[in-house]
Amino acid sequence: MYLDYRLGIGKESVWLISHLQxxxxxxxxxxxxxxxxxxxxEYYTRREDKKMYLLLYTLAGEGTLSYEGSTxxxxxxxxxxxxxxxxxAYNTAVQSExxxxxxxxxxxxxxxxxxxxxxxxxxxxxxxxxxxCEMEEVxxxxxxxxxxxxxxxxxxxxxxxSGLLTRLLARRDWxxxxxxxxxxxxxxxxxxxKAYFHRPIDVENMAQQVGLSKYYFIKLFRERxxxxxxxxLLVHRINEAKKMLISTERxxxxxxxxxxxxxxGHFSRTFRRFTGAAPCEYRRQWRDQNGEL
Numbered sequence: 001m002y003l004d005y006r007l008g009i010g011k012e013s014v015w016l017i018s019h020l021q022x023x024x025x026x027x028x029x030x031x032x033x034x035x036x037x038x039x040x041x042e043y044y045t046r047r048e049d050k051k052m053y054l055l056l057y058t059l060a061g062e063g064t065l066s067y068e069g070s071t072x073x074x075x076x077x078x079x080x081x082x083x084x085x086x087x088x089a090y091n092t093a094v095q096s097e098x099x100x101x102x103x104x105x106x107x108x109x110x111x112x113x114x115x116x117x118x119x120x121x122x123x124x125x126x127x128x129x130x131x132x133c134e135m136e137e138v139x140x141x142x143x144x145x146x147x148x149x150x151x152x153x154x155x156x157x158x159x160x161x162s163g164l165l166t167r168l169l170a171r172r173d174w175x176x177x178x179x180x181x182x183x184x185x186x187x188x189x190x191x192x193x194k195a196y197f198h199r200p201i202d203v204e205n206m207a208q209q210v211g212l213s214k215y216y217f218i219k220l221f222r223e224r225x226x227x228x229x230x231x232x233l234l235v236h237r238i239n240e241a242k243k244m245l246i247s248t249e250r251x252x253x254x255x256x257x258x259x260x261x262x263x264x265g266h267f268s269r270t271f272r273r274f275t276g277a278a279p280c281e282y283r284r285q286w287r288d289q290n291g292e293l
Contacts, residue, residue, distance in 0.1 A: 005045040033105065053107045054081070058075060061096040064092075189209065190225075203229050252268070
């Protein structure tokens with residue numbers, strides 16, 4: 001196994017290591033190490049060929065993970081579940097404000113392969129656990145139980161880990177369903193805009209059309225398309241106006257009305273804002289470059 005690290009952690013940090021013999025019988029989800037680190041700026045770990053999985057949950061600050069050829073920002077509330085056999089590295093992010101605080105555990109890879117393949121059929125990504133995953137409660141329970149000498153303590157811990165991985169998997173499936181539903185909603189809104197852009201529609205109309213509140217609709221639309229629904233409507237109207245300007249002899253005011261503007265002045269100002277030219281200038285410039293129709 002390759003390992004290189006700098007253990008720059010605060011004195012309040014916790015690091016517990018199992019003393020179970022390598023050839024001893026282990027429960028299905030055996031936790032070999034577990035901890036809670038307050039990692040300072042100099043903290044880093046680089047590793048390869050460790051026959052364990054790492055489950056890491058960020059509480060505060062920010063870390064950076066290099067894994068499977070990509071770099072991931074480990075911000076508050078994110079979970080990284082990685083196979084420690086391929087090369088990987090993680091450290092406190094340069095831009096982190098204060099310490100990077102995170103829980104972590106190493107789980108025997110015997111039964112984790114199935115969960116890993118189920119969680120990431122298309123390749124690794126970070127997980128965003130729901131409240132039901134109870135990340136902090138599970139980690140604290142495991143840490144407090146780690147040195148328990150009760151003969152069944154390891155079985156209890158294994159059950160906690162199994163339950164946590166199952167909840168993460170259920171959360172992932174729910175997110176996939178939600179993403180599909182959201183995509184369908186935004187696709188319907190976009191289709192509505194394209195069909196009725198020439199009418200006096202507004203964001204209220206769009207939200208009603210897809211059955212959402214105005215503010216949740218705006219939030220969802222921006223998350224998926226990185227633009228507000230009103231901006232999308234304006235962009236579509238201006239693009240349609242461009243087509244009419246270069247392909248017809250219609251007057252500017254007629255085109256303004258045809259693409260949904262009720263005011264010629266508003267249309268001209270909006271057109272200039274998006275293209276850098278007034279409608280008549282845009283038409284003339286295009287024809288100077290491409291010839292008359």
